[in-house]
Amino acid sequence: MDIVNRLLNWVVPPTSLVILAFAWPALSFVSACEWLYNAFYPEDIDDKVVVITGASSGIGEQIAYEYAKRRANLVLVARREFRLKGIAENARRLGARHVLTVAADVVREDDCKRFINEAVNLFGRIDHLVNTASLGHTFYFEEVTDTSVFPLLMDINFWGNVYPTYVALPYLHETRGKIVVNASVENWLPLPRMSLYSAAKAALVNFYETMRFELKEEVGITIATHGWIGAEMTRGKFMLEEGAEMQWKEEREVHVTGGPVEEFAKLIVSGACRGEPYVKYPSWYDVFLLYRVFAPKVLRWTFRLLLATHGARRASLVGTGRPLAIMEGNGRHPSITEGNGRPLLLEGQSPRKLFGSPSHASPSSSQRME
Numbered sequence: 001m002d003i004v005n006r007l008l009n010w011v012v013p014p015t016s017l018v019i020l021a022f023a024w025p026a027l028s029f030v031s032a033c034e035w036l037y038n039a040f041y042p043e044d045i046d047d048k049v050v051v052i053t054g055a056s057s058g059i060g061e062q063i064a065y066e067y068a069k070r071r072a073n074l075v076l077v078a079r080r081e082f083r084l085k086g087i088a089e090n091a092r093r094l095g096a097r098h099v100l101t102v103a104a105d106v107v108r109e110d111d112c113k114r115f116i117n118e119a120v121n122l123f124g125r126i127d128h129l130v131n132t133a134s135l136g137h138t139f140y141f142e143e144v145t146d147t148s149v150f151p152l153l154m155d156i157n158f159w160g161n162v163y164p165t166y167v168a169l170p171y172l173h174e175t176r177g178k179i180v181v182n183a184s185v186e187n188w189l190p191l192p193r194m195s196l197y198s199a200a201k202a203a204l205v206n207f208y209e210t211m212r213f214e215l216k217e218e219v220g221i222t223i224a225t226h227g228w229i230g231a232e233m234t235r236g237k238f239m240l241e242e243g244a245e246m247q248w249k250e251e252r253e254v255h256v257t258g259g260p261v262e263e264f265a266k267l268i269v270s271g272a273c274r275g276e277p278y279v280k281y282p283s284w285y286d287v288f289l290l291y292r293v294f295a296p297k298v299l300r301w302t303f304r305l306l307l308a309t310h311g312a313r314r315a316s317l318v319g320t321g322r323p324l325a326i327m328e329g330n331g332r333h334p335s336i337t338e339g340n341g342r343p344l345l346l347e348g349q350s351p352r353k354l355f356g357s358p359s360h361a362s363p364s365s366s367q368r369m370e
């Protein structure tokens with residue numbers, strides 16, 4: 001290492017910490033003033049045009065309702081059009097001025113051009129783009145048997161945000177609009193069995209942080225980072241290593257209402273209207289940032305401890321509201337089933353092990369996949 005860097009290693013960290021300590025009160029004061037001003041004068045969304053991807057369930061659906069209550073014009077995008085129709089009806093009842101639904105795949109650039117063009121043709125402008133489309137997974141990286149899932153997960157979780165943003169940006173510049181991004185706390189607090197998801201979310205945050213510089217505040221960016229808050233993703237919509245999206249069909253038809261999802265959607269929309277750079281829920285996760293920087297081993301030990309017991313895995317099913325029964329599987333991994341004996345995929349359990357075991361009375365694949 002050259003002498004200059006050696007010297008800087010000694011000088012820069014303590015000097016920066018001292019400067020930060022002195023600047024902290026002034027910075028906090030400026031932030032508080034900004035926050036107060038934005039809280040009193042948030043953006044009025046009435047009659048503005050909001051495009052929401054991933055609006056057919058979970059957080060995206062609730063975000064649509066929040067904008068509807070603020071009397072926005074909505075463009076709801078997802079692949080399941082029948083779900084969008086029902087959500088559009090609800091949004092109209094809640095106060096949305098007009099609602100356009102577009103069945104589209106955000107991974108396809110042409111589809112993104114199509115829904116953005118349809119939005120502009122109908123409403124003449126775009127004020128907010130809310131990116132919510134996503135897909136999680138719960139398998140260990142080494143368990144993957146088909147590597148084609150790698151790009152698929154990155155496509156949905158990363159490129160599925162980048163394409164709509166790219167296509168919408170010229171219109172967002174015209175309105176000095178906003179982009180809302182649904183990242184996850186896993187962008188900096190990675191959990192086991194979510195390697196590709198966490199990587200995509202980290203890429204997403206870095207992408208939009210770079211965009212903040214490039215867009216020079218002409219287009220605002222609000223990044224939402226949250227932990228598990230209970231939507232489809234927590235209700236069983238995950239990816240198998242074979243590459244298909246896994247879900248219990250009836251779970252996908254469930255409308256999630258109440259509780260943290262609604263609350264979080266409200267936080268996101270009001271945060272975006274106030275021009276906040278980040279919306280965090282819950283914010284106490286931030287304390288683990290200190291552990292990540294100064295004591296990363298503690299985080300690793302904690303995860304190992306938590307994931308070492310089956311009890312922790314079972315706890316992840318609490319909240320599905322379904323009758324559960326424990327059924328002994330192959331003797332090594334007891335499996336959890338619904339009352340009817342149908343196996344449930346646990347958060348954090350290998351789908352291959354669960355579905356591959358001949359001792360389980362598992363349903364045919366057409367019952368499980370769409």
Ligand SMILES: NC(=O)c1ccc[n+]([C@@H]2O[C@H](COP(=O)([O-])OP(=O)(O)OC[C@H]3O[C@@H](n4cnc5c(N)ncnc54)[C@H](OP(=O)(O)O)[C@@H]3O)[C@@H](O)[C@H]2O)c1
Binds near residue numbers: 078
């Ligand atoms: N729920 C949580 O606890 C949690 C925690 C941390 C972060 N997040 C983040 O919050 C966001 C929303 O999560 P959620 O729980 O609400 O998930 P969700 O209910 O599974 O919703 C995902 C949405 O994305 C859509 N989608 C998926 N692939 C798509 C594609 N290729 N093209 C178009 N639409 C697509 C789905 O609709 P179709 O299937 O109809 O296309 C669905 O509307 C995600 O970005 C997620 O990473 C959630």
